[in-house]
Amino acid sequence: MDMPPELVVDRLLDDPGTRIIVCCGAGGVGKTTTAAALGLRAAERGRKVVVLTIDPARRLAQSMGIDSLDNTPRKVAGVAGGGELHAMMLDMKRTFDEIVESHADGERAAAILANPFYQSLSAGFAGTQEYMAMEKLGQLRARDDWDLIVVDTPPSRSALDFLDAPKRLGSFLDGKFIRVLMAPAKVGGRAGMKFLNVGMSLMTGTLNKLMGASLLGDVQTFVAAMDTMFGGFRTRADATFRLLQAPGTAFLVVAAPEPDALREAAYFVERLGAERMPLAGLVLNRVHGSGAAQLSAERALAAAENLEEGGIVDQEAGKAALGAPAAHSPAGGGAPESEGAEAGADADAAEGADVEGITAGLLRLHAERMQLIAREQRTRNRFTSLHPEVAVTEVAALPGDVHDLAGLRAIGERLAAGVPAGA
Amino acid sequence: MVSGKGGTGKTTVAAALALALAREGRRTLLVEVEGRQGIAQLFGTEALPYEERKIAVAAGGGEVYALAIDAEQALLDYLQMFYKLGSAGRALKKLGAIDFATTIAPGLRDVLLTGKACEAVRRKDRSGRYVYDHVVMDAPPTGRITRFLNVNDEVAGLARIGPIHNQAQAVMKVLKSPETAVHFVTLLEEMPVQETADGIAELARAGLPVGRVVVNMVRPHHLDDEALRAAGELRGDVAHALSRAGLGGPAERLVEPLLEQAAEHASRVALEREQRRVLARMDVSAYELPLLGTGVDLAGLYELAAELRKQADEE
Numbered sequence: 110m111d112m113p114p115e116l117v118v119d120r121l122l123d124d125p126g127t128r129i130i131v132c133c134g135a136g137g138v139g140k141t142t143t144a145a146a147l148g149l150r151a152a153e154r155g156r157k158v159v160v161l162t163i164d165p166a167r168r169l170a171q172s173m174g175i176d177s178l179d180n181t182p183r184k185v186a187g188v189a190g191g192g193e194l195h196a197m198m199l200d201m202k203r204t205f206d207e208i209v210e211s212h213a214d215g216e217r218a219a220a221i222l223a224n225p226f227y228q229s230l231s232a233g234f235a236g237t238q239e240y241m242a243m244e245k246l247g248q249l250r251a252r253d254d255w256d257l258i259v260v261d262t263p264p265s266r267s268a269l270d271f272l273d274a275p276k277r278l279g280s281f282l283d284g285k286f287i288r289v290l291m292a293p294a295k296v297g298g299r300a301g302m303k304f305l306n307v308g309m310s311l312m313t314g315t316l317n318k319l320m321g322a323s324l325l326g327d328v329q330t331f332v333a334a335m336d337t338m339f340g341g342f343r344t345r346a347d348a349t350f351r352l353l354q355a356p357g358t359a360f361l362v363v364a365a366p367e368p369d370a371l372r373e374a375a376y377f378v379e380r381l382g383a384e385r386m387p388l389a390g391l392v393l394n395r396v397h398g399s400g401a402a403q404l405s406a407e408r409a410l411a412a413a414e415n416l417e418e419g420g421i422v423d424q425e426a427g428k429a430a431l432g433a434p435a436a437h438s439p440a441g442g443g444a445p446e447s448e449g450a451e452a453g454a455d456a457d458a459a460e461g462a463d464v465e466g467i468t469a470g471l472l473r474l475h476a477e478r479m480q481l482i483a484r485e486q487r488t489r490n491r492f493t494s495l496h497p498e499v500a501v502t503e504v505a506a507l508p509g510d511v512h513d514l515a516g517l518r519a520i521g522e523r524l525a526a527g528v529p530a531g532a
Numbered sequence: 533m534v535s536g537k538g539g540t541g542k543t544t545v546a547a548a549l550a551l552a553l554a555r556e557g558r559r560t561l562l563v564e565v566e567g568r569q570g571i572a573q574l575f576g577t578e579a580l581p582y583e584e585r586k587i588a589v590a591a592g593g594g595e596v597y598a599l600a601i602d603a604e605q606a607l608l609d610y611l612q613m614f615y616k617l618g619s620a621g622r623a624l625k626k627l628g629a630i631d632f633a634t635t636i637a638p639g640l641r642d643v644l645l646t647g648k649a650c651e652a653v654r655r656k657d658r659s660g661r662y663v664y665d666h667v668v669m670d671a672p673p674t675g676r677i678t679r680f681l682n683v684n685d686e687v688a689g690l691a692r693i694g695p696i697h698n699q700a701q702a703v704m705k706v707l708k709s710p711e712t713a714v715h716f717v718t719l720l721e722e723m724p725v726q727e728t729a730d731g732i733a734e735l736a737r738a739g740l741p742v743g744r745v746v747v748n749m750v751r752p753h754h755l756d757d758e759a760l761r762a763a764g765e766l767r768g769d770v771a772h773a774l775s776r777a778g779l780g781g782p783a784e785r786l787v788e789p790l791l792e793q794a795a796e797h798a799s800r801v802a803l804e805r806e807q808r809r810v811l812a813r814m815d816v817s818a819y820e821l822p823l824l825g826t827g828v829d830l831a832g833l834y835e836l837a838a839e840l841r842k843q844a845d846e847e
Contacts, residue, residue, distance in 0.1 A: 136538020136673060137724075164675060166723050225690055327690070368827065369570075370539070400789030403782065412777035467763045468773035470755040471790040474797050477754075480825060508799045510722040 113493050116390030116500035118525045122151040122257070127359055129250065129352070130389070133262045133271070134363035135373035139394040141165050142511055142520060143363050143504075144261040145173060145196070149185075149514065150521035152194035153530040156256040159195040159249060163242055163263045170198065172513050180204060182249075187514050190531060195255070201241040205231040208244065212341050213334070221334045226327040238263045239271040240346075247349040272353075272384065359389035362499075364492075366396055366485035371492045378496050390500035391492075392524065397485060397506050399478050406479035413472035416465045502526065533669050533743075535677040535731065536717030537724040541748045543570035544828050544836070545717045545821065546670040547596075551837035552844070554594030558665040561652050562587070564600045565645040566672060571598050576830060582606075584652075591834070597664070599652070606644040642683040643700055650706045674716060674731040681707050681714070682738045713743030718811075720747060720804040729814055745816050746840075749823040753801050760798045764791060819843045 121127055132144040141162050148160035159182045162169070173185045173196045180203045182195035209221050221227050230237060242263055249258050262271045352358065360381055364374040374391060381388045493501075504523045511517055522529055534546035543564075550562040561584060564571050569579050575587050580600040588596040655663045672680045684700040684707070691697045706712060716731055718724040732742050755763070763770055767787050774783035811818055821839055824832040 138539060166726065168722065168726070229686060229690060365539070367539075369573075372573075400792060401786050404779070404786060408779070412774070412779050415777040416773060463759075464766055464769040464773050467755065467759050467766070468770050468777070470759060471763065471770065471794055472774075472777070474754045474793055475790055477751075477825075478793055484827060508796050509803050 113391075113497060114500040115526075116392070116502040118147070118150070118502055119154070119528065121359055121389055122147065122154055122156070125256065126357055128257060128357035129246070129359070130257065130259045131262065131353070131358065131360045132260065132363050132392075133360060133377055135370045138363050138365045138370045139504075140363045141169055141261045142517070143361070143392055143394065143524070144259050145169060146511075146517045146520035146524060147361075148194055148196070148257075148259040149173075149188065149517045150525065150530050151257050151259070152185075152188050152192035153190035153518070153521075155191040157193045157254075158257045158259060159197065159255045161242070161245060161249065161258065161260040162196065162198050163238070163261050165198060165261075168510060168512060170196075172511050172517055174514070180245075185514075192256075199238070199242055199245055201238050202231045204241040204245050205237065208341075217334055221331065224327060224331045224334065226331045230331075239273075242271060243349045243353075244345065247345060247352060250352060272380065272386075354385050354387070356387065358387055360386055361389055361392050363392045363394060365394050366488050368488055368491075371488055375492055375495055378499055388499065390502065392502055392504065393489070394504045395506040396503040397478060397481050399475070399482060401475060402479070402482070404475060404479075406476040406483070409472040409476040409479065413469040413476070416469040416472070419465070533671045533677070533681070533712065533714040534717060534746075535671045535674050535714060536746075536748075537674050537727045540717045540719050540724050541828075542673070542717045543574060543670045544833070545715075545746050545748055546668050547571060547574050548821070548833055548836035548840055549715070550596045550666070550668040551588060551590050551833060552840040553666040553668065554588075554590035554596050555841065556592050556594060558594045559663070560594070560596050560666040560668060561664040562596055562598045563649050563652070563667060563669040564598070565649075565669065567600070567602065569600065570670060571600065574828065574833065588830075590837070599648075601645050601648045603641045603644045606648045607640075610644065610647070640687070642680050643687050643696075643703065646681065646684060646707065647699060647703050650703045653706060653711070671714070674727045677714065677731060678734040678738050678740065681735075681740050685738075708739055708741065710741065712741050714740060715743040715746055717746045717748050719749055720807045722803070722807065725807045725810050729810070732814060732816060742816060745811060745814065745818040747811070747818055747820045750820045751823045754797065755794055757798055757802070760791075760794050763794060767791070817847075 121130070130144075130147060132140050132147070134140050141164070144162065145160055145165075148158045152158045160173075173194075174187060179198060180200035182197040185194040185196050188194045206222060209227075210218050212218075213221060239262075242260070246258065246260050249255065353360075360377075362374045362377045362381075364370040378388060378391075493499075502524055504520060507516075507520070511520065518530060534542055534549060536542040536545070547562060550560045554560045562571060564580070571587070572578060572580050575598070577587060580587075580598055582600065582602045582605040584597045584599045586595055587598045590596060649667055649669050652664055653662075653667045657663050671677055684704040688697050688700040688704065691700070714735055716728045718728045728745060732745075735742050770790075771783050771787050774786055779786065819840060820843070821836050824835070828836075
């Protein structure tokens, strides 16, 4: 299998033409961490950056030194180099409220904010988060305070929701249904609309029956109050969509070398292509490697068995191997008999050590690692054969989670093929 | 209900649970609500339509049916069932009302999804027996589960009278009853465990029934800290043992990388131990499922189902 082209992250981050980076991908692949690490790296390479996170884990927020991120960008302390890093977390209700406040006069805005239907809508049901994320991105870009905006995408039930939600909301707000709800008389004015009129009275009746008069009343009040803002919503949704297609934007699809994550990644690549959104490449997180790749899983296992069965061992070691505990038990390797003093090793630590058992354990671990690497490689090959043109950067797996800027910096280095940020 | 952070194997565990519950001739329904066709992928069948289909036979003759609930279809279904609104339903669709209802109207989508599942829970055949002994839902992830399940309360508050109100109340009654349990799938990693803790607390606050924690993809431990420390100090002996085991020439060069891998393993084991402690403090009993070496296929699903069965029987 041919190797895919390499995604050179630093070139992307350093290019003054790159103004927005959107990280998308399935849930649980390290999207938010990747966004934060990219933001930090860009800042430490001299750019003024803001990272918009959607739903960061508490630890990640803490890693940027900000215990509770909120809807306003906060400067992150401890960033090296000449740039700046700001971070924020989307508050969708607050964002929605701000739109209402900036588009309606005081009294009308107050009426909308108090409407029960609005309150549920803004508190985050299907689509609202996606819409507000894109809205916030539009706002940040319009302020032009930053060289680079790095944005994380919501953990949607379908990975593509954040592209679709603004359009859906826009088309709904433009749609016939709204007009029906608002002013049945207007639609029925023309002769050709008679059919619709019949449908409509049937419908209003149906809706009343279904929703209960009180809810329908709330919805109608809401829609009437929002009337003046609808055009604005549509325009903004369109503008954001165009912004995503513009040359200053780069999409990074984030995945892990697992079948589900890469399947989602492939959908993404196809969808972005169809929407003419600029794809910069694939970030493949949590990739495993081995310094002893020349030793195959099969040979390692065979060798481990040799040691455990004492088959090929020499006379002296054979005694120690007898009665060694199974190496795969959690407590493996604690045989009582002593062996290995011949190497003159530290007697304290080596005392009671079962070299055969330990070595077999090392080999079994290695075999597992090699099997994992092979599985990851197969999964990746499937993606690469579908999309050979997509540039890829790999991030080696870390044993634990990220807790501080140093951890984010380390991930940034891995994203950039091991180059320190300042280089 | 099976929830969990993204990437923890929620769909796999839900499918294994459905198989495990379909013992001794019982019938379970496995429900998917996020439109991802994860069940079809897992069972290697073509995309599931909005229709209950038998997808597997469990050990002992039980059956697993599957259903991918589509919110739009569920709404039309619902209108048809309760109001005989065939043509009006189509008119509503033309106007964009169905779109509105299923994608934008606050929570209506989630009401439809939970409502359909509850309908399957309560459905009886002519002889008055429940059609399904168990309904297992591959539910939304931990971050959204409480809102998803609680949406009926919200909607019942919004629509203060009328059929939507009644429907929402009826669904909420099933969800809050002892017949429902919300299980959380997690890995022995910090973030999923933290999310599980948050999810359990949130669920409990909302008065929804917390079930079990399922620790998924548990990996075997090969070497403990002590063995590792010893190995570090016995480099020469390890190299010796490697060549005795038939790895002749390059044995010397293998020692360092193998020790490095072992050190990574040990730090992961330590992290896992810490996460186990955190889980133990949650006071929710846990099942454990092993990591399947070759990935999850149909045989693997049966293996996981048997494992769940075994752990349940041991209790």
